[in-house]
Amino acid sequence: MDNFTFHNPTKILFGRGMENEVGAETARYSHRVLLHFGGGSIKKSGLYDRVVASLKKAGVEWVELGGVKPNPRLGLVHEGVRLCRERGLDFVLAVGGGSAIDSAKGVAMGAANNGEVWDFYARKRKPTRALPVGTVLTIPATGSEASTASVVTNEDGWIKRGFNSELIYPKFSVLNPELAFTLPPFQAACGAADILSHLMERYFTNTRNVAFVDRLLEATMKTVIAQAPKVLAKPTDYDAWAELMWAGTIAHNNLLNTGRLGDWGSHDIEHEISAIYDVAHGAGLAVVLPAWTKHVLDHDVDRFVQWAVRVWDVELDIFDREATARAGIARLEAFFHSIGLGTTLAALKIGADRIDEMARKCTEGDTRVVGHFVKLDTAQVAKILRLAA
Amino acid sequence: MDNFTFHNPTKILFGRGMENEVGAETARYSHRVLLHFGGGSIKKSGLYDRVVASLKKAGVEWVELGGVKPNPRLGLVHEGVRLCRERGLDFVLAVGGGSAIDSAKGVAMGAANNGEVWDFYARKRKPTRALPVGTVLTIPATGSEASTASVVTNEDGWIKRGFNSELIYPKFSVLNPELAFTLPPFQAACGAADILSHLMERYFTNTRNVAFVDRLLEATMKTVIAQAPKVLAKPTDYDAWAELMWAGTIAHNNLLNTGRLGDWGSHDIEHEISAIYDVAHGAGLAVVLPAWTKHVLDHDVDRFVQWAVRVWDVELDIFDREATARAGIARLEAFFHSIGLGTTLAALKIGADRIDEMARKCTEGDTRVVGHFVKLDTAQVAKILRLAA
Numbered sequence: 001m002d003n004f005t006f007h008n009p010t011k012i013l014f015g016r017g018m019e020n021e022v023g024a025e026t027a028r029y030s031h032r033v034l035l036h037f038g039g040g041s042i043k044k045s046g047l048y049d050r051v052v053a054s055l056k057k058a059g060v061e062w063v064e065l066g067g068v069k070p071n072p073r074l075g076l077v078h079e080g081v082r083l084c085r086e087r088g089l090d091f092v093l094a095v096g097g098g099s100a101i102d103s104a105k106g107v108a109m110g111a112a113n114n115g116e117v118w119d120f121y122a123r124k125r126k127p128t129r130a131l132p133v134g135t136v137l138t139i140p141a142t143g144s145e146a147s148t149a150s151v152v153t154n155e156d157g158w159i160k161r162g163f164n165s166e167l168i169y170p171k172f173s174v175l176n177p178e179l180a181f182t183l184p185p186f187q188a189a190c191g192a193a194d195i196l197s198h199l200m201e202r203y204f205t206n207t208r209n210v211a212f213v214d215r216l217l218e219a220t221m222k223t224v225i226a227q228a229p230k231v232l233a234k235p236t237d238y239d240a241w242a243e244l245m246w247a248g249t250i251a252h253n254n255l256l257n258t259g260r261l262g263d264w265g266s267h268d269i270e271h272e273i274s275a276i277y278d279v280a281h282g283a284g285l286a287v288v289l290p291a292w293t294k295h296v297l298d299h300d301v302d303r304f305v306q307w308a309v310r311v312w313d314v315e316l317d318i319f320d321r322e323a324t325a326r327a328g329i330a331r332l333e334a335f336f337h338s339i340g341l342g343t344t345l346a347a348l349k350i351g352a353d354r355i356d357e358m359a360r361k362c363t364e365g366d367t368r369v370v371g372h373f374v375k376l377d378t379a380q381v382a383k384i385l386r387l388a389a
Numbered sequence: 390m391d392n393f394t395f396h397n398p399t400k401i402l403f404g405r406g407m408e409n410e411v412g413a414e415t416a417r418y419s420h421r422v423l424l425h426f427g428g429g430s431i432k433k434s435g436l437y438d439r440v441v442a443s444l445k446k447a448g449v450e451w452v453e454l455g456g457v458k459p460n461p462r463l464g465l466v467h468e469g470v471r472l473c474r475e476r477g478l479d480f481v482l483a484v485g486g487g488s489a490i491d492s493a494k495g496v497a498m499g500a501a502n503n504g505e506v507w508d509f510y511a512r513k514r515k516p517t518r519a520l521p522v523g524t525v526l527t528i529p530a531t532g533s534e535a536s537t538a539s540v541v542t543n544e545d546g547w548i549k550r551g552f553n554s555e556l557i558y559p560k561f562s563v564l565n566p567e568l569a570f571t572l573p574p575f576q577a578a579c580g581a582a583d584i585l586s587h588l589m590e591r592y593f594t595n596t597r598n599v600a601f602v603d604r605l606l607e608a609t610m611k612t613v614i615a616q617a618p619k620v621l622a623k624p625t626d627y628d629a630w631a632e633l634m635w636a637g638t639i640a641h642n643n644l645l646n647t648g649r650l651g652d653w654g655s656h657d658i659e660h661e662i663s664a665i666y667d668v669a670h671g672a673g674l675a676v677v678l679p680a681w682t683k684h685v686l687d688h689d690v691d692r693f694v695q696w697a698v699r700v701w702d703v704e705l706d707i708f709d710r711e712a713t714a715r716a717g718i719a720r721l722e723a724f725f726h727s728i729g730l731g732t733t734l735a736a737l738k739i740g741a742d743r744i745d746e747m748a749r750k751c752t753e754g755d756t757r758v759v760g761h762f763v764k765l766d767t768a769q770v771a772k773i774l775r776l777a778a
Binding site for chain 2: 001002003004005006007008009010011012013014015016017018208209211212213215216218219220222223226227239242243246247250255258259
């Protein structure tokens with residue numbers, strides 16, 4: 001186990017009706033906030049009305065900025081920064097899924113620091129502060145509601161980059177499983193794939209003596225695998241959504257990477273796919289992950305065996321460990337298919353013609369570290385994408 | 390799953406050498422602190438020297454109060470409160486195990502509020518503030534290093550009572566597994582029993598649809614069961630201590646009771662044993678827990694079956710679920726024996742003569758709720774203690 005510090009101060013308000021607490025929670029930090037969200041779904045569902053009623057009751061004024069898209073864009077982050085500065089807003093309240101939250105985190109950094117906010121995503125410099133952020137989550141997926149992460153796409157070159165800082169842990173997040181009832185099945189499935197990917201990225205590590213967190217990761221993976229089919233079968237299954245939503249938060253709140261270095265190569269590869277083709281992040285991950293596992297299997301067969309046996313209930317064949325591991329990978333693919341996700345680029349209607357371009361951008365011509373479990377160069381990324389074709 | 394709020398802001402600094410950060414971490418809050426600890430072990434081990442060197446380097450002044458005993462006493466808490474007030478100390482730094490930390494939390498509440506601090510433990514009134522507390526943990530056991538809990542014994546009547554408040558989450562806790570290398574085997578075993586008890590108290594619940602946290606609890610129980618024998622076999626096994634120490638913190642930091650109501654009857658019963666006989670808390674729990682499981686088994690056999698199969702690797706006999714459950718209980722007893730703990734009052738050299746007195750004090754003559762999975766009256770507590778005789 002590696003030395004680590006763990007400090008996650010995000011307050012979670014979980015359960016039915018908890019969005020009605022958002023005004024009181026926000027008022028602890030600010031009475032002038034940017035209310036940031038995506039399209040019209042929160043207005044259709046009535047969530048918008050409940051949130052603004054709660055803000056009004058707590059004496060919190062707000063300025064609205066809707067229009068966040070999946071794979072949130074830098075342009076809208078700039079717009080949010082401008083609004084915060086011009087209107088004197090000092091808190092960002094995101095209502096929606098990971099895209100709204102990631103965009104809000106970008107605004108929070110951009111408004112609190114001078115200069116261009118993209119510099120942080122491009123690793124050119126670090127922020128020294130951020131406006132406080134709060135969230136009302138509607139999609140279990142990215143874990144952004146209790147994470148240090150924000151992922152934004154720069155329209156100039158369609159570059160998608162993630163950034164991590166303890167400055168952007170939300171102060172609070174409201175998690176009401178009912179808010180996910182109206183999610184289209186495809187989005188629900190993409191969310192589950194994203195959660196599973198966060199767990200796999202952490203699970204596949206070269207760090208030794210990480211037995212406890214291995215088991216926590218396995219427990220959380222088993223939960224996603226058990227609950228995702230239930231919410232697809234019955235979108236109003238509160239109990240299944242509750243398990244999936246809480247698992248999604250824990251998957252990415254930094255607890256499950258304590259003492260270990262995860263991989264994250266699959267995320268970097270997927271970002272190249274969704275930056276160019278604007279596919280849903282989870283859909284892209286369902287394509288990359290199986291190909292990635294096949295490519296790196298030889299690196300540590302026993303870790304894949306443990307994963308296959310404990311997570312996927314594969315019977316151990318001690319005399320053919322590789323077959324045991326491959327059976328786990330087959331069950332991963334079958335799981336994605338069972339929740340309606342394809343596992344090939346072709347299934348996303350993406351051809352092989354830009355694979356080399358994606359591989360080059362991902363590794364920035366071999367100058368960027370992609371993957372820690374197995375470090376991938378440009379040729380390896382291209383090979384994984386061809387395996388996924 | 391029940392609605393819940395979860396908010397644990399304790400910063401964890403985990404690993405080798407982390408105690409050298411204690412000065413810098415403390416200086417974020419205070420430059421005049423009470424340094425609170427137990428006996429001479431931290432001086433013998435050199436930990437004391439490293440802590441005060443770190444404080445000095447950060448310009449933090451301190452006043453010392455040693456002498457915390459297992460089952461920490463109200464008298465010493467009063468002494469700490471007096472020192473904080475008279476010497477103008479506004480931070481309490483505990484160095485030691487759960488007793489030093491629980492005592493420090495008592496001091497932190499007593500010094501920040503007017504009136505008698507025992508009132509909080511006796512549920513007569515609630516504190517409105519507390520001095521900030523930091524800890525350097527030397528014994529994985531109580532989880533107090535990241536919990537809302539403090540347990541103190543009032544010498545007037547030998548009443549042992551626990552108190553919970555978010556006010557007393559430590560601001561930071563240093564967890565260096567090396568600090569546990571010098572623990573006597575009996576104390577190491579008692580710590581493991583305490584951790585396992587925190588997990589069992591949470592596991593046995595009447596709340597339905599708690600599958601995710603069930604799995605996290607099972608993962609943590611399996612870790613304790615796997616790692617405790619290793620630290621007893623080789624007290625300098627860093628990796629095993631690291632797993633056990635981190636599991637001990639997660640077992641009791643409130644994550645694993647999200648969305649569910651645990652039992653806690655065994656803790657209440659054990660407090661009566663250790664209040665009178667001053668036995669180690671973990672040793673008392675190893676006596677109470679098996680008796681408690683046998684007494685409440687009928688209440689929800691299937692929950693015991695799940696526990697036996699998943700935690701203790703008992704093979705499911707679907708045609709005899711009770712036998713499956715009882716095999717789990719037998720393995721619990723065998724585990725305690727394997728780490729050198731007795732599972733009867735007789736093994737602690739405690740007779741049956743004061744069982745009725747303990748049962749009465751525990752339930753305060755049936756006016757106090759003891760247990761949530763199964764609510765226990767005075768007669769039932771006495772029956773459990775007789776089962777344990």
